[in-house]
Amino acid sequence: MRSFILNKCRSLLIKVYSVLFQLFALLPRNKKLILFESYSGKQFSCNPRAIYEYLQENKDRYDYKLIWSIDKRYMSALEGVNVAYIKRFSFKWLWYMATAKYWITNSRLPLWIPKPKKTLYVQTWHGTPLKKLANDMDEVHMPGTTTEKYKQNFLREASKWDYLISPNAYSTNIFRSAFQFKKTFIESGYPRNDFLHKENRKKEMLKIKERLGINSEKKIILYAPTWRDNSFYAQGKYKFNMVLDLESLKNQLSNEYILILRMHYLVSENINLTKYKEFAYDFSDHNDIRELYLISDILITDYSSVFFDFAGLKRPILFYVPDIEFYRDKLRGFYYDFEKCAPGPLLKTTEKVIEAIHQTKHYKQDENITSFYDQFCYLEKGNSSKKVVEEILG
Template sequence: MTLISFVVPAFKVQGYLRECLDSILDQPFDDVEVIGIDDASPDDSGEILVEYAERDPRVHPVRLAENVGLGPARNIGLDRATGDYVWFVDGDDWLVPGCLPHVADRLRATRPDVLIVDHVRAHWNNVGTRSAMRDVFPEPPGEATFRLRERPETLRLLHTAWNRLVRREFLVAQGLRFAPGWYEDVSFSYPVLLAADRIGVLDRVCLNYRQRRTGAITRTRGDRHFEVFAQWHRVFRLMDQWGPAVVDGLRPAVFERMIWHYLTVLGNGQRIAPELRPPFFAQIHADHVRFLPPEGYPVPPGLEGVKHRLVATGRWRVFSALRVAHQAEERARRSARRAKRRVLPVARRNARRARDAALREYYRAELHRPLDPTLAVYAAYWYRGYSCNPAAIYTAARRLAPHVRGVWIVRRDRVAGLPPGVEYVVAGTPDYYRVLARARWLVNNVNFPDFVRKRPGAVHVQTHHGTPVKVMGLDQQRYPLGAVGMNFANLLRRVDRWDYSISSNSFSTQMWERAYPADYTTLEVGYPRNDRLALATDEECRQVRAGLGIGPDEYVVLYAPTHREHLPGWRPPFDPDRLRDVLGPSGRLLMRSHYFHDRERQLRGGVADGAVLDVSGYDRVEDLYLAADVLVTDYSSAMFDYGVLDRPIVVYAPDWDAYRVSRGVYFDLLAEPPGAVAVDFPGLLDLFRSGAVRGAAAEQARQRFRARFCALDDGHAAERVVRRVFLDEPA
């Protein structure tokens, strides 16, 4: 029989579910099963569960026809579980690597009804906070099991389902299940402890409890937080049914936890709106009167005790005034701490700083003028010119929404590269600040500067500029070598301006939601910049090749590696002359560096006869894709774009192991490649010599890759964006 059945409900957790499942399945212990419950999730959580089940027989997906909520979804998983123990793990949390052997050893050694494990709160800003384990058990709790009346302090551990494993037969015998509604853990976790004859505590951190920036009920305001009362009422009804034999002497401790929990919910301003606070407090007082044990209960000391006594007497006004005074005191303390850290500004300012300050004042003045209801501002790659997804959207908008006036922001040195007829402003000029302040729409494939304000009525469209292989956004906090100089708090302020996030495929949607948590709307429509590739004709490809000086019979290989932020100046081991020799007399090699600073330097190894051509300065990368017969790349998003053409792709990854450890990746590119793979330069040459570049294995890999990442690129992505964003048509 399986030792542990993991029950993993999934609802709107597509950005986190893979990490959760991987953390279970990759443990050095495999006597487990995973019952994944797709609770009619509107995202791709259900598809992820099916995907994992197809490659791992331990995963058993269950798809529900309608949303039932977390508690009932867990019950459905419990009914299907076969393991000795059940562990209810939420789809956005994840296990600590290597924890399961320790959990299994304790289960087998002591056979508890309940085993509580330690956890940490993993905040979105990469800060971890410990649990109350050390406060509750200052001395190690040891391996011996106990009943709750022997160690009632156990009640002070967090009352969740995911920090405890429960013996399945014990649950069935006691008839313990989850109730519907919010705060469903309350009416499950406390009764489990009350009824258990053998409770164990493993003081080892085994689970990361994700503190999401958005999407969690603890960060959601509304009247559903009143459902906490019904959950606690269920606990007290059960205690009444079980009687003294089970709950003798425990009612005061449970009562104290109830009042503590109510006050925790009330004290969180992100849950209870101001107008709902008085009735919420009134219900706390009513429950205090209703459930107060005859022998009383241990009122906590200090300020918390004052709150309990005010609840007991129903003195809302005094309670509210105390809260306001406490908040004011905390604000004063924070202000004093900031004042100590504040660095006095430099008194002298040069002329350029004075000019910038004047322009910012101009920008702030323009913010008070009405939005221009016809103005759309476009930018790409930090004002490097007219390109990428914004350029494709601009072109489609001129055709489908002619009432929208599109203006591009470009650097002064990039003006000459703009197509004829494109209206523009130069970055840093008064016109630049004016259009940023007054535009109805702002479209960019990166973020606008921090000073840009999100105005009411303005629409910000983040198009991104690639499908992510390497980790991005907040996920970079775990890989500091690739995040040098990043200010994640400022990043999130920029992300909060987004109204729309353009996604090229389901995988990107999942990663963007995880890397950039905010309340934007995802438009999973394909990549506008790939419309041209999807609709390209043979004649267009011939014209592009002719424009580059490439003959119709030449065999063209495009080499386009990515930039390595954590290794400035690093270049892959690549000898263009040797590759050109392998390609033969008809071979032509195009080499394109990344758009970051390395593009300003000449590529090494160029030759005079033109067989190797440096195309790093060529603005329209789509032309290069159309001209190439084969793409050689490493971890660049170029592979996802080039995949639309259904031509051979080679992954040349000489530093894969180092890259994924230091920079971080979202999937195993060598296990799921878009074609043939080489991990050193001799291997790359062999792929071309042997013809494996176009072999059956490479073809099959490419088709799997295209099905996963390129299915939406049908040539109409830009149109879909324009119709939704500019014409307000349904998705």
Template sequence: MKIAYYSFGGRYSDNPRALHQRLLARGDVDAEHVWLAGPQHAGSFPAGTTTVPLGTPEALAALEAADLVVADNHLPAWDKRSGTTYLQTWHGTPLKRIHRDARSTQPEGEAVMSRLDDDITRWDVLLAPSEAAAVPLRAAFRFSGPVPVTGYPRNDALLAPDVARRRARVRAALGVPEDRTAVLYAPTWRDDDRFGDGPDFRLRLDLERFAQRLGGSHVLLLRLHYLVPDALRGLHVPGVVDVSHHPDVNDLYLAADVLVTDYSSAMFDFAVTGKPIVSFTYDFEHYRDVLRGFYFDLHGIAPGPVLTTSEELLDAVADPEELRVACKERYELFQETFCHAEDGRAADRVLDLVLNHPEVRP
């Protein structure tokens, strides 16, 4: 069996990585594995991993020869042969509207949107992390095939037996003392900031104020979106660690004591850990009415406070335990709605589905 994998511009990451690692660990499938690797990420693959350069004839040949294609994002055009299964895992529960449901016209234009639609015609299975997520995912992509609710393979690591040991290792590597509260700030990107990766990029969280007020007890782990990871390159603020290029976001979820995000799907994954979540939504109306729009009422579903100023945010994260107690009921409802399928065995469910059940295969 030949399996080809693709993740986020040619990285070794996300759901495809989790499925690849679980297949290797199980050892019950005789398969040839090949990854489409972006030039800047080729060195990050584990030793012994077979890769082909993304955007080359070799990459197309790998896709066209595969019995199973696993991707978490859109692939370039390729000739899918009869008998190949294309498993689209996608990469998060959509709070913000995506694809053609988004409010704004994407800078890339109609030609790119048409290319993405063409890719969707090849999908055989689209994963959903929850029943609630399955509805907007199917609608956004106008996908009529199977959308099984399996949980996300990438989130299995958040419930693994070694989470305490991994947390300690990651915090030590990042220089976060055990007696410090680690706040992970992971904002999504804005469509109107996407090409402002440079002097015009402005982070609305006041980092200097964070350091001044909480620097003695807290560390801020700053995780910018993968489309603008270098926007604050060279940042030097005491107590602030730029982890935008850290290869595995699960490491950061485990290292953190509280998550601050906005409209990112990070909140749905992080909620698997049970740790507090704060939504920092300084541009809520603009994002809702101009940029994207939402599938869910954030103020109604949020597992924690929805805030608009840095001072409110600093008040909220000052004491994570107090925050956890105050938001207990909201948090539990959020988990019931969006994390009900997350039990640490999603990868096995997905592999059993695509390998053993012919009804989901073409």
């Protein structure tokens, strides 16, 4: 009964918000107002952050009012950052969203928000696709939806986008199919990776390590897996089963390495690392993964798009994929031959992961890695934010 009443109240509130939004949207656009959002207001990160920072650095040329949309449950994302913001879904947020000339976000907005005719919606998205997306998915295993409904809702939202940023030609072709996108592509490389090119120096890495409170004498392994559509607590809250044996990693690697964990933003798991103190650290709540990329000597992932970004640093990547057959054949499917073309070894046991970590001491670029870099990272030159801003604002 309580659940029924809460759902009714929520439905009524959405209707009220939608009506208010449509009324506010009748007002003229504020041509100098740009609203930014990252991962549904959970972070100050990714492509929207990079575009925001470029505009801040070039205020003399681009005189705009820049406002961040932040979920009130994630206010910690703005700690230590001097950013003008509004709380997501507040009445002030409705006003700003309804009258802003530009929306810049990296994930979908709620369907109940109509896009005013003269608002320009810039969808940056958040990764080069390995696993199938949206309209290209054969089956959807997420809670609270069906395959048909999920695709319909996704394409309905994507039809509102005016610009879609693409990191490479490969992604452009997939986005065109998966999102049925027919408006303007900006094939620029990802703005968020400008940081990796501009700040890739020892001095910057030491500053980040010191701020994070980790030993600067040891090498760093970043473990950044993705989420599983079929493993969840509730809609938008996903489980993560830590099958990588942290005990073995600590016993065999702790003299030389530190392990950093970075869970996907949809994962709700709080991993207890008390037993692995001074070896394993959970930085899932760190405001932007780009700093973790920069300080890491090795990346371990599975099917997450993080490896496309990390590849630009030309450092070792290992793939821990004990469930690859299920993920490939049943859960998502891949766009390209991952097993043949991955820029690093595919490993199914912790023992093999440890062995591969030791082998990275002799790491060198082979033909497979060079080919991967040429296909996916060729636009990452440190100027992607500039390209995007010039396309949108002139």
